[in-house]
Amino acid sequence: MGMHSITVTVNGEKEYLEVPSHMTLLQMLREKLAITGPKNGCSAGECGACTVLLDGEPVNSCMVLAVEVDGHEVVTVEGLAKEGQLTPLQQAFIEHNAVQCGFCTPGMLISAEALLKRNPHPTEEEIKEALVGNLCRCTGYIRIIRAVQTAAEKGGA
Amino acid sequence: MAEFSSVGKNVPRVDVFEKVTGSAIYADDRQFGAGLYYGRLVRSPYAHALIKKIDVSKALEVPGVKAVVTGKDFPGRIGLYLVDRPIFAADRVRYVGDPVAGVVAVSEEIAEEAARLVEVEYEELPAVFDPLEAIKPDAPLLHPDLGSYKVAPFIHPVPGTNISEHFKLRRGDVESAWSQCAAIVEEEFRLPQIQHVPIETHVAVAIWEPSGEVTLWTSSQSPFAQRDLIAQSLGIPHGNLRVISPYVGGGFGGKAGVSIEVYAVAMARAVMGHPVKLRMTREEEFVGTTVRQSLVAHVKVGCDADGNLLAMEVSYYFGGGAYNDYGVNIARAAGYSCTGPYYIPNVKGDSYCVYTNQPIGSAMRGFGMPEIHWGLEQAMDQLAEKIGMDPVEFRRRNCVKTGQIIATGMTMPNVDLVACIDKVAKAVNWGKKEPPSAPHKKRGKGLAIMWKAPAMPPNPGSSAIVRFNEDATVNVEIGAQELGQGAFTVAAQIAAEALGVPYDWVRVSAPIDTKYSPYEWQTVASRITWSMGNAVKAAAEDAKRQILELVAEHWDEDPEDLDIKDGKVISYKSERELSLKGLVVYGLPNEDFEGWKGGPIVGRGKFMPTYVTSLDPETGQGTRAVVHYTVGAQAVDLEVDTETGQVEIIKIASAYDVGKAINPDLVLTQIEGGAVHGMSSTFEALKFDEKGRPLNPSFVDYRIATAADIPKEIHGDIVETPLEDGPWGARGIGEHVMVQTAPAIANAIYNAIGVRFNELPLSAEKIFMAMREKEE
Known part of the structure; x- marks a missing residue:
């Protein structure tokens, strides 16, 4: 089992890590760094609960190897709020009660964040399309979609 | 009643900041450090087989493997209502996925590799998958020892058969009533096993200390029931088992209840002092935890020419899977509620839970009610059509009403189902034919109603403690769990209201920990707002009484003249006021500081229903079968694409009588989420090959609704007819919200294309083929 030394910026902090070849980015975040916002829902890139930003793009962190992020930048749900100041998206999720069990929420917020960054004024259809890879069993999605719309109206992610 | 300060308000959830910032901790998130081991279950590849031999020697040789445990190490069985499930299968496996051994290793990968090296010799037996096949006299018997299993007094297994529960309901004279019927509908309805599909799979971590103390961290609706059942089955004193x-x-x-948690504890015993984590893969979650039971329902129902229901005869055969330790109570619930939300003078109902060589059937949102309503609510539409009556009018006329003697002999508690029907009918412009959005589409509307009682033993208890901090902020201690439904928020609102303090002064003590949290039976049955709510209210009132007595003594007034408002004690008589800050911990000084009185305020409260009676085993008759019912209605407006068979839902409208909405917006989030869950379930099915091997245990092959699939509009209405013994009249809502969605959709599809579907799941292909067949 080969080990690799990598340097990766996670939520603005530079981290120097030793990771085995087969370790996923999700495992690295959760087990090496104790960053547990990204969740493991399927280990197969199908549920979106582990979504993080990799150089600004949303990825399923269970489908990325830790060695691949050497020299790159990762942002998880923990990296959205700065000094306790919630983002407009996080505020909108609270305002609309878009959260129930909360297990899909970290991935939802990241996918929505990425959407609003590339498309600040998405249509309802575009929001649904952007979130189609993030499964939620509690909310019926309707509040989540409304929350993204509200955040967009208030000027982006 | 005075104005409310917290109850009935749309306050923000207490858990929401943690949940949007990623700091909320779930069972898999806790860090255990380098001492953590990982468990992996060895599961049966056969649906039904005898275990001849298990050889673990090769697995034990793998570097990093710490232990392998089998049924030999754990001879006991476990179960809530029927103790029928071995901890590990020792002599016989009963479904593909039945655990036969557990491997403990230093990593998940090593545990998985070693699990493949456990050699099990099986002798395959004939298997049975359909409940109707399984009740035949010559069917392979899954549990030859059924007669020796420990069972709750209200469950009636039939030893020597695969029937783990038979509930009988007899009222009036069905046979002579048929001749008075102007119309009769008789149909068979079926639905398959489906899975809950929580996004978080089951996770349990256990440590067995050399001292004999055991701690289990688990994602659980039932920490206290897990403590009780695991303690009993593994011989651990209750006080030594702590569930967090x-x-x-x-x-x-x-x-x-208990599913995989007992395995984590069993494996931990083999490696004392080390925590062992057992996390279900998504595949295991689908078929190796629990599923909703399958059902075959025979429904016969008749009415007179004016549309009055006269008689019903139903037989429900639940495919309960390999172990029915929890499922037997689903069949029982379906038995005593077998009529659905209707008043019918003559009823013959038989409800069976039947062993099949399939995944373990157990509780799922609705607990038997979505299953039986699938047929009932289509049959009612068919009956209304036969006598030429509008389905809404038919239901208004026949639906159950307060004060009626329902089929079990119980008097129906306060509900207003007619109001629910009227609200959803209005929301979809019932009776108004509206055009489809394109020429190749057909539009239809359908409606269905429901009822559901909390299905549980007669005496499930709740308890709560209310404690103050120095600044008069409050800690509410409960044993009810936050699953997303808002239990913690409701607890905080009820405590704030009953104490007279602002909502944002209240904290809920979490995580739930059986060592420190007060007892709660289980977070199930939509019983928490009602039962826990009563306990929290009682605890808050106990604390308030102590405070008022203290201040009354201090002021030399009568406690009856005092109250607490907005965190201050006030006197209606002398108009004095005093902040709670300080006094709730330090008490109050006597005049000139000649001593002190009072001290830290701790309020305690409990609630347990005391009035549920037993039912006659031959007739199902008794004074009070259940604590209460929640009722509701749903209406669906949809289009069917005649070129593809695709169903597009324009609107789902729901209305439920919740007694009193403690947090109306949270009620609406249940209604909306449940409507989509119900819609999704209409198209879901676990599939198996002819050997009982699962074919679709992944998100790719078992589709649940995504953001792109939801109805264009989801509408919710709240009806408030106070429940006699609910906190401010409140009753539960978490499960009811998907009970009648599938038949409402089916009724709307019939309205659109004139085709009935008696079997779930629906699919575009099935609908398309049925339309083509109808044309031919």
């Missing part, structure tokens, strides 16, 4: 349950990432009944 942080936030649950979706439950829907799948995390009720």
Whole structure:
């Protein structure tokens, strides 16, 4: 089992890590760094609960190897709020009660964040399309979609 | 009643800041450090087989493997209502996935590799998958020892058969009533096993200390029931078993009772002093935890020419899977509620739970009610059509009403189902034919109604403690779990209201920990707002009484003249006021500081229903079968694409009588989420090959609704007819919200294209083929 030394910026902090070849980015975040916002829902890139930003793009962190992020930048749900100041998206999720069990929420917020960054004024259809890879069993999605719309109206992610 | 300060308000959830910032802790998130081991289950590849021999020697040789445990190490069985499930299968496996051994290793990968090296010799037996086949006299018997299993007094297994529960309901004279009927509908309805599909799979971590103390961290709806059942089955004194349950990432009944948690504890015993983590893969979650039972329902129902229901005869055969330790009570619930939400003078009902060589059937949102309503609510539409009556009018006329003697002999508690029907009918412009959005589409509307009682033993208890901090902020201690439904928020609102303090002064003590949290039976049955709510209210009132007595003594007034408003004690008589800050911990000084009085305020409260009676085993008759019912209605407006068979839902409108909405917006989030869950379930099915091997245990092959699939509009209405013994009249709502969605959709599809579907799941292909067949 080969080990690799990598340097990766996670939520603005530079981290120097030793990771085995087969370790996923999700495992690295959760087990090496104790960053547990990204969740493991399927280990197969199908549920979106582990979504993080990799150089600004949303990825399923269970489908990325830790060695691949050497020299790159990762942002998880923990990296959205700065000094306790919630983002407009996080505020909108609270305002609309878009959260129930909360297990899909970290991935939802990241996918929505990425959407609003590339498309600040998405249509309802575009929001649904952007979130189609993030499964939620509690909310019926309707509040989540409304929350993204509200955040967009208030000027982006 | 004075104005409310917290109850009835749309206050923000107490758990929401943690959940949007990623700091909310779930069972898999806790860090255990380098001493953590990982468990992996060895599961049966056969649906039904005898175990001849298990050889673990090769697995034990793998570097990093710490232990392998089998049924030999754990001879006991476990179960809530029927103790029928071995901890590990020792002599016989009963479904593909039945655990036969557990491997403990230093990593998940090593545990998985070693699990493949456990050699099990099986002798395959004939298997049975359909409940109707399984009740035949010559069917392979899954549990030859059924007669020796420990069973709750209200469950009636039939030893020597695969029937783990038979509930009988007899009222009036069905046979002579048929001749008075102007119309009769008789149909068979079927639905397959489906899964809860929480986004968080089951996770349990256990440590067995050399001292004999055991701690289990688990994603659970039932920390106290797990303590009780695991303690009994593994011979651990209750006081030595501590269950800690942080936030649950979706439950829907799948995390009720005990499923995989007992394996984590069993494996931990083999490696004392080391925590062992057992986390279900998504594949295991689908078929190796629990599922909703399958059902075959025979429904016969008749009415007179004016549309009055006269008679019903139903037989429900639940495919309960390999172990029915929890499922037997689903069949019982379906038995005593077998009529659905209707008043019918003559009823013959038989409800069976039947062993099949399939995954373990257990509680899922609705607990038998979505299953039986699938047929009932289509049959009612068919009957209304036969006598030429509008389905809404038919239901208004026949639906159950307060004060009626329902089929079990119980008097129906306060509900207003007619109001629910009227609200949803209005929401979809019932009776108004509206055009489809394109020429190749057909539009239809359908409606269905429901009822559901909390299905549980007669005496499930709740308890609560209310404690103050120095600044008069409050800690509410409960044993009810936060699954996303808002239990913690409701607890905080009820405590704030009953104490007279602002909502944002209240904290809920979490995680739930059986060592420190007060007892709660289980977070199931939509019983928490009602039962826990009563306990929290009682605890808050106990604390308030202590405070008022203290201040009354201090002021030399009568406690009856005092109250607490907005965190201050006030006197209606002398108009004095005093902040709670300080006094709730330090008490108050006597005049000139000649001593002190009072001290830290701790309020305690409990609630347990005391009035549920037993039912006659031959007739199902008794004074009070259940604590109460929640009722509701749903209407669906949809289009069917005649070129593809695709169903597009324009609107789902729901209305439920919740007694009193403690937090109306949270009620609406249940209604909306449940409507989509119900819609999704209409198209879901676990599939198996002819050997009982699962074919679709992944998100790719078992599709649940995504953001792109939801109805264009989801509408919710709240009806408030106070429940006699609910906190401010409140009753539960978490499960009811998907009970009648599938038949409402089916009724709307019939309205659109004139085709009935008696079997779930629906699919575009099935609908398309049925339309083509109809044309031919």
